[in-house]
Amino acid sequence: MGNSTSGMRSTLGRVRGLGSSHAGVGHWWVQRLTAVALVPLVLWFVVSALSMVGADYEAFRAWLGTFGNAVLLILLTFALFHHAQLGIQVVIEDYVHGEAAKTAGIIVTKFVALLCGVSTVLAILKVAIAG
Amino acid sequence: MAQRPRPLSPHLQIYKPQITSIMSIMHRFTGIALAGGAIIFSYWIVSAAYGADAFETAQSVMGSWFGYLVLFGLTFSLFYHLANGVRHLAWDVGIGFDLPVLRKTGLAVVAFSVVMTVLTFIIGLSM
Numbered sequence: 001m002g003n004s005t006s007g008m009r010s011t012l013g014r015v016r017g018l019g020s021s022h023a024g025v026g027h028w029w030v031q032r033l034t035a036v037a038l039v040p041l042v043l044w045f046v047v048s049a050l051s052m053v054g055a056d057y058e059a060f061r062a063w064l065g066t067f068g069n070a071v072l073l074i075l076l077t078f079a080l081f082h083h084a085q086l087g088i089q090v091v092i093e094d095y096v097h098g099e100a101a102k103t104a105g106i107i108v109t110k111f112v113a114l115l116c117g118v119s120t121v122l123a124i125l126k127v128a129i130a131g
Numbered sequence: 132m133a134q135r136p137r138p139l140s141p142h143l144q145i146y147k148p149q150i151t152s153i154m155s156i157m158h159r160f161t162g163i164a165l166a167g168g169a170i171i172f173s174y175w176i177v178s179a180a181y182g183a184d185a186f187e188t189a190q191s192v193m194g195s196w197f198g199y200l201v202l203f204g205l206t207f208s209l210f211y212h213l214a215n216g217v218r219h220l221a222w223d224v225g226i227g228f229d230l231p232v233l234r235k236t237g238l239a240v241v242a243f244s245v246v247m248t249v250l251t252f253i254i255g256l257s258m
Contacts, residue, residue: 032223035216042213046206046251053258057183064179073176084166091163116173123180 027086034083041076061127070128077120085113150237158215161208168205206251211244 017024048069052060063069092105146152171193178189192198218236221227227236 032220035220039213039217042209046209050251050255050258053255057179057186060179060186064176077173077176080169080172084162084169087162088166091159112170116170120173120176123177126180 027089031083031086034079034086037075037079038083041072041079044072045076061131064124064127065131067128070124073124074121077117077124081113081117081120085109150234154215154237154240158212158219161212161215164205164208165212168208171201171205203248203252207244207248210247210251211240214240214243 012025012029015025016029017026048063052063055063064073088109089106092102092109096102096105143152143156175189175193178185193202218227218240221236227233
């Protein structure tokens with residue numbers, strides 16, 4: 001490993017951007033990064049969702065509009081959909097062998113994740129800001 | 132010479148089921164289920180921004196027996212994928228690869244998911 005041009009770089013740094021797709025370990029790394037973020041966010045969400053069991057419309061909006069809840073929900077939404085689309089992409093790459101179907105599947109996955117993610121974030125902001 | 136198809140790698144069902152392989156495929160299944168759950172999560176939040184009627188509809192769909200069944204499955208999937216995901220993160224930094232440790236952490240993940248799912252529903256239903 002000890003090569004003079006890469007002595008200062010970490011193992012991860014050296015493989016970033018390599019490989020035939022020039023994406024290197026980007027996919028792998030972001031999947032782990034979002035996983036780490038999701039551990040506390042999901043635990044917080046389960047406790048919060050439990051406290052919202054049986055809540056009516058006004059109570060739910062009041063909870064959603066609280067600054068801290070809105071921030072954590074937006075972070076959860078981003079990490080969740082990013083992690084989900086990366087995971088589904090791997091499943092498609094593993095089991096769908098036709099190149100056209102595989103590409104179409106990945107495109108649909110990314111578009112659906114983006115649509116749901118953006119809609120959710122906008123819904124949170126609408127309740128938090130516009131009330 | 133007769134043209135024969137290229138040999139395939141052995142299929143899943145050829146192997147004797149082991150806790151390691153079963154838990155690996157379960158991680159994938161629960162992940163796919165949770166991607167569906169993410170869409171339900173999205174619908175729930177968006178309905179609250181849409182209006183009282185939309186929110187009531189969402190609540191009644193999730194409060195039906197079928198909604199509870201789906202939520203029960205998603206709750207188990209969530210705890211399983213969460214705990215087994217942490218197991219994966221430990222492997223990523225090189226911890227826990229010995230076979231006896233793998234079995235122990237595997238059983239711990241299954242026990243955690245079952246207990247937490249039941250506990251979540253006991254708390255949820257008592258509210």
